[in-house]
Amino acid sequence: MGIECAEAEALKEGIMWTSNNNVTRAVFETDCASLVNRLKSRKEDLSIFGFQLKEIFKLFESFIDVKIE
Incomplete structure (x- = not known):
């Protein structure tokens, strides 16, 4: 698994945990700039x-x- 895929999987797990705990507003941060750029460009x-x-x-x-940063 590449670094980007691992970072994306970790982000996905964090989002699911946050959503399952009824959080409706969140800022997610990652140190993988290419992941952030891809998410922002859509x-x-x-x-x-x-x-x-x-x-x-x-x-x-x-x-x-x-937000993703």
Whole structure:
């Protein structure tokens, strides 16, 4: 598993934990700049990594306000 995939998986786990604990506003931080840039650009990505990003975007829908930095 590449670094980006591992960072994305860790972010996804954090988002799911936060959502399961009824948090509706959150700021998620990561030190993986390429992950943050890909999430902020929201460009279509047909790779396996792109599939991970789509899962993260779906999880963001459960929040009133969410930011990634």
